[in-house]
Amino acid sequence: MTPLFDPQLPADALLPLLVLASSLLPGLVVFFLGEARVGTRTALNLGGAFLKLGLVGWMILGVYHGQRYELRMPLLDDLDLVLRVGALSLLFLVLSAGLWLVTTVYAVGYLEQSPHRSRFFGFFSLCVTATVGVAMAGNLLTFLLFFEMLTLTTYPLVVHRGTEAARRAGVVYLTHTVLAGALLLAGTVWLYTLTGTLAFAPRGFVSEVASEHPAALTAIFALLIGGVGVKAALVPLHGWLPQAMVAPAPVSALLHAVAVVKAGAFGVVLIVYDVFGIEQAAALGVTGPLALVAAVTIVYGSLRALFQDDLKRRLAFSTVSQVSYIVLGVAIVGPLASVGGIVHLVHQGVMKITLFFCAGNLAETLGIHKVSEMNGVGRRMPWTMGAFTLAALGMIGVPPIAGFISKWYLSLGALEAGVHWPLYVLIASSLLNAAYFLPILHAAWMREPSGPWAEAAARASAQAGDGGGRPRPETRWLLLLPPLVTAALSVLIGLFASMPVSPLEWSLLIVEREFHYP
Amino acid sequence: MNGLAADSAWLEPVPWLPALAPLWPLALLAALALPPLRTTVLGLARWAALPALLIAIAAPAAALPLPGLLLGGSLQLDAAGRWLLAAVGLLWLAAGWLAVDWLRTPTRATAFLLAMAGALWLPLAGDLPSVLAASVLAAYPLYCLLGGTRGGRVLLVSVVIADLLVLEALLLMAKGGAGLDLRALQAALPEAKGHGIVLTLLLLGFGAKAGLMGLHYWLAPATQEAPAPQLAQMVAFTLAAGLLPLLRLLPLAGAHWPSAAALLAWLTLAGCLWAAAAGLLQAAPRALTAYTLSALTTLWLGLMALGLDQPAAGAASVPVEGVLPAVFALSGVGVGALLLAGGATQRHGRLVGWLLALLSALLAVLAVLGALLVTTAGGDAVHHPLIGALVCTGLLLGASVGAAAERACAPGSGREYSVSAMLVAAGLVMLVLGLLPLSAAPPTAGDWPLDRLVAPGAALLGGFAAGPITRRLLARLPRIPPGDVLVIIGYLTARLVGAWRRLGAVIGGWRNGLITAGAQVYQRLDRLSTPENGERRLRRWSTATLLLLLTGVVLALLVRSG
Structure with missing residues (x-):
């Protein structure tokens, strides 16, 4: 019997497996815990999250000093399940592991009194397992397996509430993602028949057959991008994302900032750089249309966000727009634009998760779901809205918050590549971002409190005779701390962008080491 | 100012000292989050600009590289930064003095301290991304302090658009490998590909923040609607976020762009005419003073235009970059004092009110006269339109004095009056300190052709004398809303x-x-x-x-x- 992996392997090679296991095992155990075992479940979740973060931290040191971690497990005749950690995968790993920790803390607070918590946290952990699997995939097959696992583990989270709206959203989500899986599978099989390999390589692995099968490779590119593009919410494949907003806030945060959407965007990066190779992709002429799709998505998402009154839907369309910055950065074809795209993977994640945490706090504490209900909410929940404000300004691209750094590199990359139109797209997008975020901030901070929550608060304070003072803290600490931490992080990674091991510096390292620009 | 700082050799081992200016308000802000310290911090917040003022007066010149900051930043305290830091510090101290009752809530104190940190960072920022970040830090909380008024909203929209324009200019410069340091950008601008576009973007971007005529729509409504403490803050913002970056970026000593200089000079004339027409038909004295500020900033742009034509005029010895920061600082303090001069109570009397308003405007007039020394360097193509601009600015200054003096007898807290007096006194001290180095080596007629000062000086003073009368003569005409074409822009939007x-x-x-x-x-x-x-x-x-x-x-x- 063939062993699962070589027993002579150095201990370091098992680190990727440990990273997977740190969320997989707690997740499996949590499924079997009773609802009342809150302490055990929380300890398992947080223990796993801290362990994963520690392991990833250990690997950062190794990769920074040039080490690569790789584990192969035989799967098919000549196709292995490969887990590999390089600079690029580590960036996504850090994002997933870091944000999983804060999202777990938030979810513990958010679902304190909810039913089916064991089921929720079980799938939650499996979802993160799939995400880190996507991050560490060393070949297209491994990527495909974890990508599909991600679909299956997020579906129960989307429909967690069990309402009619949740089930409908679940069907839409599943329809889109299963179709995406089919496209990805078709592309993968077709590519394997042409190349005989699926192993990711720094300059891609299609160059040998590119001259013979340019049309087939173009079609495969379209299939693969179509497959990952559904999860990355590229227009017109984005329909599931606004629908999935019926999910609880921690799930929305996970979908938008950590797992699904990010896995899609990360998939685009892998397909362009590690499957086709940037030179080959450019030679095939597929990067231009990809950039165009990204540009359309950026503008369309922002325009749709502008007219949404539902806060989470507005944020969802904002995600549609913002995630395509990553795709645009990749498709512009140039080192600086790539840096902008890759660093936005982290920056957008940190900022967007803050926004969803805050939206969750507003809904959970005051029952606010719509922008039109947010008048004066800054006075009632100043910390939450402070965090929201920082993240929203970051999304606009206001310095010194993280979004500015991404937009700077994307714009400079476009100019460096000799194309000016992405610059105008980014400027238009920034204006539109300002147009749909600033009115929220204006309403929250400048207008007098109004709406049902304000009346209820006024009644409560009148009954209590306390003069209308707000409760301290404004909401539960477990709900308040995560957005404060991620908001502070949004500022710090922007303000100290040029510090060693910052996301920006790490992205520069990735482009230098792994992307091999001519 | 520089003379005093030169003696402070004992501070030299502390190169990070200038960083204290913006960090002190931020430190207070951090302390505000701790409930036991809250009352103390609320008391200290008003005086948080004091270290900055002391640094401006006493700290030696310094450059502090901060490679980890943003895209690789730096802090610098140079001659221009020192003048502006002093002016901004003074104006923020004035704002703090006035905000004694107003700064009672942590939310207001947070916005106050954030805006102050941004405003004090601006004169020290050594690179353009830091300027943008500091400007954001100054502008957005200022909008909060304005309480969501119409002027505040227009300020916010102006700042968003202005930042995008500046960002695009910066990108175009960075594409050419100019670097992000302000000095490097200034040196690279004349040779940069598409420098005309870059110059236009910079003028539009920073001009909007400076309240330049044509981009001034936020200033008059915001000034009219703002509570007293924000008046001084807004003047500080126009100086530090609008004028100073322009001064640092425009190649005032190395470029030879006579056509750009002439165009800017004519634009200055057009802007000042517009300011005079719209300003003299304002109903509120504060809005009139806001137009005066806009006219002054437009005039400063015209004076900067002279710098673009210096080699042609053959007068490279005239220190455009050296004089203009002092001119900006003094006129800013003067206009700040003028805006507050109307707050005297009855007990001070009409005469005292007049005197205070006159002294406030005098600071601005002295600043303009100082700037005229620079105008003597320019060629006639630039010189003639600026004479017209000076008449308009003088008219507005005179009219503002008249309006402020009339309002001085209206009921007020009296504190505004004291603060205005303090600003005037401090401005005069700054003026004396600035003139001190000249006493060691007085300029000769050969250095500065004083005979060419007569016509512009007469234009300015003539306009100033005619200002109060013109305002009374126009009193029966219909009034223009503050922000003038903003009404049309708002309607179209x-x-x-x-x-x-x-x-x-x-x-x-x-x-x-x-x-x-x-x-x-x-x-x-x-x-x-x-x-x-x-x-x-x-x-x-x-x-x-x-x-x-x-x-x-x-x-x-x-x-x-x-």
């Missing part, structure tokens, strides 16, 4: 948004119609049980035979062609 919404509704209707039609087709197909019928039809022998034959034909064709 509202129409545009309305049209967009209607378009959205129409498209949404079409989309819903399509979805409904699609659903109806699906339901019909479903009712017809198409799949079942199709399947039944496929199972018939005739269909199967026909399909078999068809497949055979296709295969035969493929084999033949292959």
